[in-house]
Amino acid sequence: MAKVLVADDEPTMVQIVAELLRAEGHQVFPFTNANAALEAMESLAPDLVVTDLYLDRNKPLGLDILQKARALTPPAQVIVITGFPTVETAVDATKKGAYDFLEKPVKLDVLKLRIERALSYNDAVSENVYLRKQLRKRYQFDQLIGASACMMEVFKMIERVADTESTVLILGESGTGKELVAKALHYNSRRQFAPFVPINCSALPENLLESELFGHRRGAFTGAINDKKGLFQEADGGTIFLDEIGSMSPMLQSRILRVLQEREVRRVGDNVPVYVNVRVVAATNEPLEQRIQEGTFREDLYYRLNVIPIQLPPLRDRRDDVPLLVSHFLRDKIHSRLGRSFEITRQVIEALSAHDWPGNVRELENVIERACALSETHLLRLGDLPPRFASYVSGESSDTVFEIASARTAHVLSAAPSPAGEPTPATAGVLATPLGPLKNFLRDQETAYLNRALAYTGGDKEKAAGLLGISLATLYRKLSEGAED
Numbered sequence: 001m002a003k004v005l006v007a008d009d010e011p012t013m014v015q016i017v018a019e020l021l022r023a024e025g026h027q028v029f030p031f032t033n034a035n036a037a038l039e040a041m042e043s044l045a046p047d048l049v050v051t052d053l054y055l056d057r058n059k060p061l062g063l064d065i066l067q068k069a070r071a072l073t074p075p076a077q078v079i080v081i082t083g084f085p086t087v088e089t090a091v092d093a094t095k096k097g098a099y100d101f102l103e104k105p106v107k108l109d110v111l112k113l114r115i116e117r118a119l120s121y122n123d124a125v126s127e128n129v130y131l132r133k134q135l136r137k138r139y140q141f142d143q144l145i146g147a148s149a150c151m152m153e154v155f156k157m158i159e160r161v162a163d164t165e166s167t168v169l170i171l172g173e174s175g176t177g178k179e180l181v182a183k184a185l186h187y188n189s190r191r192q193f194a195p196f197v198p199i200n201c202s203a204l205p206e207n208l209l210e211s212e213l214f215g216h217r218r219g220a221f222t223g224a225i226n227d228k229k230g231l232f233q234e235a236d237g238g239t240i241f242l243d244e245i246g247s248m249s250p251m252l253q254s255r256i257l258r259v260l261q262e263r264e265v266r267r268v269g270d271n272v273p274v275y276v277n278v279r280v281v282a283a284t285n286e287p288l289e290q291r292i293q294e295g296t297f298r299e300d301l302y303y304r305l306n307v308i309p310i311q312l313p314p315l316r317d318r319r320d321d322v323p324l325l326v327s328h329f330l331r332d333k334i335h336s337r338l339g340r341s342f343e344i345t346r347q348v349i350e351a352l353s354a355h356d357w358p359g360n361v362r363e364l365e366n367v368i369e370r371a372c373a374l375s376e377t378h379l380l381r382l383g384d385l386p387p388r389f390a391s392y393v394s395g396e397s398s399d400t401v402f403e404i405a406s407a408r409t410a411h412v413l414s415a416a417p418s419p420a421g422e423p424t425p426a427t428a429g430v431l432a433t434p435l436g437p438l439k440n441f442l443r444d445q446e447t448a449y450l451n452r453a454l455a456y457t458g459g460d461k462e463k464a465a466g467l468l469g470i471s472l473a474t475l476y477r478k479l480s481e482g483a484e485d
């Protein structure tokens with residue numbers, strides 16, 4: 001059930017529309033006076049407004065109603081009906097945000113359809129907000145933390161290239177945050193509403209990996225009982241993350257090279273290419289140049305992937321970040337996982353900062369989590385760490401508490417979907433997304449959704465409009481609105 005405000009100076013018209021809406025189970029607020037409708041608008045908070053344009057013989061008061069309805073949070077969809085249609089008024093109404101424009105006399109079945117369409121469009125927008133909230137919950141602690149000079153370089157690079165189409169190669173030892181960087185690239189780009197699809201290229205034998213990546217036709221090989229879509233297609237409009245690319249077989253390396261060159265994929269057992277719009281981000285902890293020398297990694301693929309390299313420093317080269325990371329883990333991750341708050345002694349920080357961390361940030365996180373799980377109090381002491389850490393600290397055991405707040409301010413980059421209610425980083429700058437008017441957020445959501453549909457149809461606007469259930473003209477208008485600021 002939706003709340004619908006109906007405004008027209010002809011009482012019979014109001015009555016007919018109201019009856020139609022009530023028959024569909026909607027709640028109706030009928031008005032024959034524009035000022036009364038304007039006054040009641042905010043407190044009624046309708047989902048949809050169906051208004052006549054000339055509620056007064058001389059003035060198009062329907063435009064005021066339209067503007068007020070669009071300024072609500074959330075904005076109502078508006079269908080404008082007029083007995084005196086001109087191109088100018090139609091353009092004006094659509095510019096001011098009317099969802100639809102109808103001429104009198106209106107056929108009831110047409111009106112019914114248009115109303116349904118406007119309301120389902122509203123649902124799609126709010127559903128999107130809901131989905132984003134869910135996602136936010138799941139990923140809310142996926143953050144990339146750092147303040148050291150080398151991490152600042154990494155952040156700068158991510159900011160600069162996130163919203164481009166360039167292929168990125170992330171290099172770094174195990175546990176340095178390569179997957180987080182890949183996510184940060186995706187969730188800070190306009191592709192964020194489309195899927196982020198990670199695949200570990202070392203985890204599967206060649207033929208399985210091939211059919212995972214490219215899909216297969218039914219009967220292509222024993223066991224292929226159904227057609228299967230590959231991950232490249234799943235990631236359409238979004239980002240595919242090829243992790244551990246260094247362990248990919250030569251045959252698959254050449255297939256990936258073809259995708260990068262042709263932008264199309266062929267399923268196993270199929271000759272028909274499928275166009276895909278996917279951004280490729282790859283990662284490896286292997287020295288690819290050495291693999292090229294040995295002849296196990298294709299040099300041409302390396303150059304295709306390595307358009308933008310991002311090198312992640314090992315944790316031992318950025319020891320200053322240890323306190324920041326520790327407080328991030330304690331405050332965010334551990335607190336929500338174990339439901340307990342912890343403090344930490346200065347000695348623990350000292351010991352953690354002295355360790356060489358061959359397993360990098362992942363190892364640090366594991367040590368902290370283990371210590372929290374084993375600790376009997378809310379204070380983590382040296383004795384809660386694995387025994388080898390004791391040797392890093394000289395002097396008496398001490399319980400002086402480390403002031404978490406004294407850690408330098410971290411630079412934080414979200415590697416998660418941006419929270420509902422905040423403007424998308426693609427339009428607001430990657431970092432520090434300030435809160436702003438909801439209508440801007442909704443418009444950004446809409447623009448991103450449109451872009452996703454366009455990416456999906458390979459830029460075919462007519463197809464995209466069909467997919468979205470809107471007219472081509474509406475699509476053009478919305479695109480120009482989105483590009484205005």
Ligand SMILES: Nc1ncnc2c1ncn2[C@@H]1O[C@H](COP(=O)(O)OP(=O)(O)OP(=O)(O)O)[C@@H](O)[C@H]1O
Pocket residue numbers: 143144145146172173174175176177178179180181285325328361362365
């Ligand atoms: N800069 C960082 N800030 C916060 N957490 C981090 C950071 N870097 C890594 N982590 C955390 O460390 C763990 C390992 O990170 P990730 O999986 O991204 O590493 P990786 O480089 O992909 O490792 P591998 O090569 O072993 O796959 C994750 O839990 C991640 O959240």
Ligand SMILES: [Mg+2]
Pocket residue numbers: 178179243
């Ligand atoms: Mg990884």
